[in-house]
Amino acid sequence: MKAEGLSNLRHSLALRITVMFVTLVALAAAGLGTYLYRAFVAEIERRDDIQLLGKLRQVQILLGRPGAAELLRKRPDFFRDTMSGQENSLVRFVAPDGRVLADINAMGERYPVPPSAGATPGRSAIASWTSRGGEPGRVVAGSAKLESGPLTVIVARVYGERSAMFARYRQRIAAAAGVSALAAALLAALLLRRGLRPLRTIASHAALVRPGTLAQRLDLETAPSELRPLVDALNGMLARLQDGYARLSGFSADLAHEFRTPITNLLGQSQVMLAQPRTVAEYEQLIASNVEELERLARMIESMLFLARAGQADVVLARQPLRALDELEKMAGFYEGMAEEHGLRLACTGSGSVLADPALLRRALANLLSNAVRHAAEGSTITLRAEQHGAATELSVTNAGPAIPPEHLAHLFERFYRADPARRDAAGSTGLGLSIVRAIMDLHGGMAQVRSEAGQTRFSLVFPAA
């Protein structure tokens, strides 16, 4: 139960804010209540003290009148009556020799006697005491002059009904604080429900997004300013999803299209051959041709799987430091025969090292070289170059030949993109070579680039610091 409550608190924004708000209101109410109570108590006490001093003054004046000593001796009750008939007013007269001349004390309270503070005592001369009933009391002593000589007057009071009033006041303040906290909780919950409505609107809009409705965007105008970054971010995400989705569906369409050609070949030529009896040589010819088409399909599937896997995050590269020129020379050796047949020369230059997965590096370079051999002008030289740019290493393949129009350059690394749609090697190209190059460079955290101008086309692989 407790754990569930805690996790609720962690997960519900409304609950969290409500709890914080209620705590705040309760603290404020309690603080204010305490302050008001204290001020009230201090004020009442001050008033009572001033009254007590007033009583003392009254008695002093009474005692100063002619015949007061006579009165004191014969009718001490007279002094009690002058205390406005209050039973809880206590008065005592003490002679300088300590003899008690009169003591008005109906309840028989015992209270301490503070030292006399002279003719006009202030509040500081008042002392506190506690009655037998546990109620607070105050007492003050002052001097008076009888005709017969000086005298000490002590006036004391018990404030029974005052503490009862304070207790009632405390209860009311506590009740008010509680009620206001409760009201705050209700109000906060209500306001939050209203305040969070835009969030629910966004959520309900987002819930409507389907692959087919990716073009829709969440409404930025009606969103409160605090939620605009969220709406912006969600719209950005939608845009990226839409883009990726469009590319994926374009890719599947391309894929189906690319598969159609070899399958049409296979189906068509096989059916034509089967329509009539043929010689063994013709059947052999057919099967061999079918094998070539099928090999192309198999290569295409392998390339597709490679690209699909390269897109996953958990690809493990077997990176190792390689001498760049060694790798280029190895590649040149592999392509030597093919280059020679096209009347091309291969030249390797440069130095440096590169941190790469050798199998993937070779695959990328092979794709670039296949391209270069296919497009190089006859009799020219293809240059394989390794260059060090600071910590990065650039491996490039440059061939002479007609420049690729700039509008194609940006798309060359896309799957199945062909600058010249009519040009399609029977056995070689799957249309995926350069996208594999880019995928390999992405895996290495590097870049694949192309530059084509003035009869020179240069593809390069930039590897980050070794």
Next chain:
Amino acid sequence: MPILVIEDEPKIGDYLQRGLTESGFAVRLARNGRDGLAMATDGEIELIVLDVMLPRMDGWQVLEALRGRPETEQIPVLFLTARDDVQDRVRGLELGADDYLVKPFAFVELVARIRTLLRRGPPREEDLIRVGDMEIDVIRRRVRRGGNEIVLTAQEFGLLHLLARRQGQVLSRSIIASHVWDMNFDSDTNVIDAAVRRLRRKVDDPFGQKLIHTRRGMGYVCEAQPVAAA
């Protein structure tokens, strides 16, 4: 001793049986895992070609059962998988398979793998290989034919050496790329074709009898008496 092929897909099973028989192996074919396991247990089987996706009892279970029995634990197993992910391959090899091929595979590739698995110990490297009237001196890296010395580049020699060492065997382009140039991926097939053509110009063209032959759709083979294409 026969090879056991355990494969449920009818066409693949049929052509594997036929192709391997024609390549000179005795072949027994099982159409599901349970039959295959039974045949492996009671027959003298030299090697098993095992498809992973099988009805009733899949390839992994068959492999585990094979490795758990003393009479079958030594039989080399080459498994075929359509799922080319690393986990699948690792699982097969951990369960005790000796090699694997990913579908679709070239048939000559399968034959080459089977031959490698059946060869007991590393092949003895011959110092002098003869194919017809050609002599290859492996140590001095020299080639003579009909008394004439043929000068080859290092790459050309490597290619000829591979073809001659495995004479009579059809070698696929990917095997050639992998063995001669260490290129272990499906490379541009034109590259291998061009390299073979270049080698032929030196080794075959000046002479009457051709030693390097194209097997269309499969690869290349080096032998003195070419048999009619089968």
